[in-house]
Amino acid sequence: MSEKILTNAVEAISQHQALTQQINVVQVDLEELPDIAQERLSFDIFSSAIAISNLILRSGKLFFTNTVQELKINWLFIRRDITMSIVPGLLFTITALVNYPPTSLAHGISILASSLIYFWLCITSFCISNQITDIEEDKINKPDRPLVQGIISYSGAQTRGYIFMMLFTAVAWWLGVIEWAILWQFSFIAHNNFGGAKHWMTKNVFSGFGIMSEMGAAWQIVAPISPVVWLWLVILCSACIILISVQDFRDIPGDKAIGRNTFPLVFGEDISRILVSICFLAYPLLIHLCLMMPAGNTLVVMLWDIALFLLSCIIAVRLLVLRSYAADHKTYLLFTAWYCLLLTSSIFILRV
Numbered sequence: 001m002s003e004k005i006l007t008n009a010v011e012a013i014s015q016h017q018a019l020t021q022q023i024n025v026v027q028v029d030l031e032e033l034p035d036i037a038q039e040r041l042s043f044d045i046f047s048s049a050i051a052i053s054n055l056i057l058r059s060g061k062l063f064f065t066n067t068v069q070e071l072k073i074n075w076l077f078i079r080r081d082i083t084m085s086i087v088p089g090l091l092f093t094i095t096a097l098v099n100y101p102p103t104s105l106a107h108g109i110s111i112l113a114s115s116l117i118y119f120w121l122c123i124t125s126f127c128i129s130n131q132i133t134d135i136e137e138d139k140i141n142k143p144d145r146p147l148v149q150g151i152i153s154y155s156g157a158q159t160r161g162y163i164f165m166m167l168f169t170a171v172a173w174w175l176g177v178i179e180w181a182i183l184w185q186f187s188f189i190a191h192n193n194f195g196g197a198k199h200w201m202t203k204n205v206f207s208g209f210g211i212m213s214e215m216g217a218a219w220q221i222v223a224p225i226s227p228v229v230w231l232w233l234v235i236l237c238s239a240c241i242i243l244i245s246v247q248d249f250r251d252i253p254g255d256k257a258i259g260r261n262t263f264p265l266v267f268g269e270d271i272s273r274i275l276v277s278i279c280f281l282a283y284p285l286l287i288h289l290c291l292m293m294p295a296g297n298t299l300v301v302m303l304w305d306i307a308l309f310l311l312s313c314i315i316a317v318r319l320l321v322l323r324s325y326a327a328d329h330k331t332y333l334l335f336t337a338w339y340c341l342l343l344t345s346s347i348f349i350l351r352v
Contacts, residue, residue, distance in 0.1 A: 085123035096222035141254035250328035
């Protein structure tokens with residue numbers, strides 16, 4: 001009996017000890033639970049931060065890649081026309097700044113930056129519109145253009161055209177040159193979309209209006225247009241109307257294929273080369289009488305007269321002697337250099 005009681009007592013003590021150990025374990029678990037939860041929360045936050053960082057990096061990489069691709073496409077659209085748009089625009093803006101000095105260096109830089117943005121949007125909106133309507137000609141004359149290469153689709157080009165047109169209009173309004181932007185848009189829409197480019201006369205006239213709208217905006221970004229500046233605008237516009245046919249000689253195959261009646265196709269290539277060459281030889285005289293003489297008979301004026309005349313002579317001779325596509329393209333590039341040279345002279349000659 002005593003042994004049984006003793007055995008029961010030992011079992012009771014053992015059960016008590018086991019229960020006590022279980023309670024202690026539960027207490028330990030309860031005490032450690034907040035630390036475990038905190039560690040889990042920290043791990044989740046760290047994992048989320050890594051995921052967000054990876055997402056940002058991927059998005060940044062995608063944005064950078066798309067931006068580079070868009071810039072490449074934009075370059076393919078405008079690269080042939082920079083020397084007839086962005087460069088001349090900046091040169092005439094510099095001329096205006098010489099006459100109306102900025103209040104500070106930062107002010108001058110901001111004006112030039114605004115001019116650069118304006119003319120970039122200006123020429124991009126034109127080039128997209130022009131190349132959308134000239135795909136068949138570009139297949140022959142300019143096969144490196146993005147639509148011909150299939151780098152972007154027709155609808156993609158249209159979308160970009162609408163976007164750049166809206167941006168161009170907004171920037172023109174912001175800079176206070178909206179009237180010049182409207183003239184530019186009217187000129188290239190009439191040229192590209194309403195048959196203006198089909199005949200040499202309307203083609204040249206709308207090109208001349210385009211030049212006037214560009215240079216008018218370039219000056220007005222800085223200051224109001226004075227009578228002297230108006231004279232320069234008229235001479236620049238007339239120079240484009242009379243001399244721009246120099247670009248048509250390189251494009252004869254494509255223009256003939258699409259039925260475009262450019263100057264050499266209407267009057268014949270030989271006669272056209274002679275006539276355009278004569279215009280290049282004569283036009284420096286008009287520039288001297290209208291633009292250079294008012295500045296006085298100085299050495300600077302004489303040097304600019306000589307430079308413009310010599311380059312005009314080179315262009316005239318090339319038109320008569322060199323007749324391949326490559327040669328005609330280089331002759332056209334010399335014309336754009338002549339145009340930029342004339343605008344560079346304005347920095348030293350034009351004073352209001």
